[in-house]
Amino acid sequence: MIIMKVNEWCMYCGECAGVCSRSLIEVRENSLKFDKKKCKECTICIQVCPVQALAKEE
Amino acid sequence: MLIETDVLVIGAGPAGSSTAKHAALNGSDVIVIDKKSEIGAPKRCAEGVSKEGLKKLKIEPSNRWVIKELSGVRMIAPDGTSVWLNEEKVKLPEAGYILERKVFDKHMAMDAARAGAKIMVKTLAKGIRREDDHLVTTLETMGEEFEVKAKIVVGADGPESRMGRFLGLKTTLKPKNMESCAQFEMVNVKMEDPDSIEFYFGSVAPGGYAWIFPKGDDIANVGLGILTTETDKSAYDHLLEFVKNNPSTQNAQPVELNVGGDPVGGMLKELVTDNFMLVGDAASQVNPLTGGGIITAMEAGVYAGEVAAAAIKDGDYSAKKLSKYQERCEENIGVKFKRDLKVKDYLQSLSDEELNSIADAFHDIELDTINTAELIKQLIKVSPKALLKLGKLF
Secondary structure: OOEEEEOOOOOOOOHHHHHOOOOOEEEOOOOEEEOHHHOOOOOHHHHHOOOOOEEEEO | OEEEEEEEEEOOOHHHHHHHHHHHHOOOOEEEEOOOOOOOOOOOOOOEEOHHHHHHOOOOOOOOOEEEEOOEEEEEOOOOOEEEEEOOOOOOOOOOEEEOHHHHHHHHHHHHHHOOOEEEOOEEEEEEEEEOOEEEEEEEEOOEEEEEEEEEEEEOOOOOOOHHHHOOOOOOOOHHHEEEEEEEEEEOOOOOOOOEEEEEOOOOOOOOEEEEEEOOOOOEEEEEEEOOOOOOOOHHHHHHHHHHHOOOOOOOEEEEEEEEEEEOOOOOOOOEEOOEEEOHHHHOOOOOOOOOOHHHHHHHHHHHHHHHHHHHHHOOOOHHHHHHHHHHHHHHHHHHHHHHHHHHHHHHOOOHHHHHHHHHHHOOOOHHHOOHHHHHHHHHHHOOHHHHHHHHHO
């Protein structure tokens, strides 16, 4: 199963949530919550991050 | 705990606060929630608005939140050639005032509160479901869950909006329709004209542009938006490079970093469903050419608030009733966006060399002496494909 790694420098801007076609990302003021079970690993969220805070962890 | 209200607005940015204010002014019970502990912070944008836009919204500029008045625009080609425009010659989009967004957003929320809306901060919307003729939204604040039963819910929850998706609206954005933005607020910025905003085009910001928006003295927002489909580097990496190479910012120091997505694909096709409306960034109500969205978000908020209040009065919250909001948005915002989308497509198709030759042809032209048709004629001379891409628009 894929595990999305949210690095410490994430700024919770929500751009990843905006492009997630499965609506799996919940952005809070100071945290991100992924619904990992439904993730199909399209990695669009990783690509759009303005600060490269997201990564895939096998 | 279950709270009942007429209208629940998710998000207290300019779109949400404007909606809340106008729904409340027209007699509805309104609750606005925002997930953040401080409305307006951190800012997610370059803070420019047009004077005309504020005037149209009947919002009196206040020295609490207008931090800088501008008189001109400088557009810079990749080789540094500048084209200057000033207020007397050309209407300036998103360029009349620079706001202090943190203060502005709060003041807009205060206006909503003064009109009668209730505000809840640090409150997150987690889910939404239909129940009879209402929507029940699950909210969370300080670790506690509760529900709000509302006749109408307004999704003003930004480009990451999920409320619309929960109800079947297509709000997911494609990466090609979402600018990835990064910005420093900087000090020690040396601008050629501190009363003009600057736009830098070309490979400095693939798929977008870079900007320097002065905030008075030697302070400025220095940022850029890129399309991640056009570059392998992040917006932040492009920003570092821009700041390092630009003569205005070489000795500047950052005091704040902002990042975020800007939905520039044109207004969404579906803005309403039963009991629900989308406003602001959540509805992609952002000028696709400039990326500016404060004024349009607030304009849409006026329509949404008025339509919501009328629906409450009539006891009809159906999509059909709420479609009046969509109609007003399309008529007053959407039509212009469609034209700007085409101009954006044209701009994005230009190489650095093409941009340089256009800037070269225009940099010493007296813009006040020629009209739009003449301008396009000049443009086509140096950039023949403008005829194909823009000819029909003007």
